[in-house]
Amino acid sequence: xxxxxxxxxxxxxxxxxxxxxxxxxxxxxxxxxxxxxxxxxxxxxxxxxxxxxxxxxxxxxxxxxxxxxxx
Numbered sequence: 001x002x003x004x005x006x007x008x009x010x011x012x013x014x015x016x017x018x019x020x021x022x023x024x025x026x027x028x029x030x031x032x033x034x035x036x037x038x039x040x041x042x043x044x045x046x047x048x049x050x051x052x053x054x055x056x057x058x059x060x061x062x063x064x065x066x067x068x069x070x071x
Contacts, residue, residue: 001013001016009056010056010059010060010063011056011059013060013063014044014059014063017063017066017067018042019042019043019044019063019066020041020042020043020044021043021044021046021059022043022044022045022046023046023047023048023055024045024046024047024048025047025048025049026047026049031047031049033047034046034047034050034054034058035047035058035059035061035062036062037062037065037066039066039069042066044058044059044062044063044066046058046059046062
């Protein structure tokens with residue numbers, strides 16, 4: 001994957017790395033949670049109640065966890 005200029009789309013990086021992204025409504029008791037990652041299935045689950053900029057950041061953040069904490 002060759003990245004030349006910003007902005008860098010973390011969704012493209014996720015696809016390149018084989019990490020899926022799902023946008024879901026979280027249950028009321030977890031509405032403050034912005035995302036989580038399912039390491040075993042290589043999926044990032046994002047709370048779809050966030051604004052677009054926050055979701056973009058969240059995907060990048062979870063990708064960082066995926067890369068730093070993979071087996």
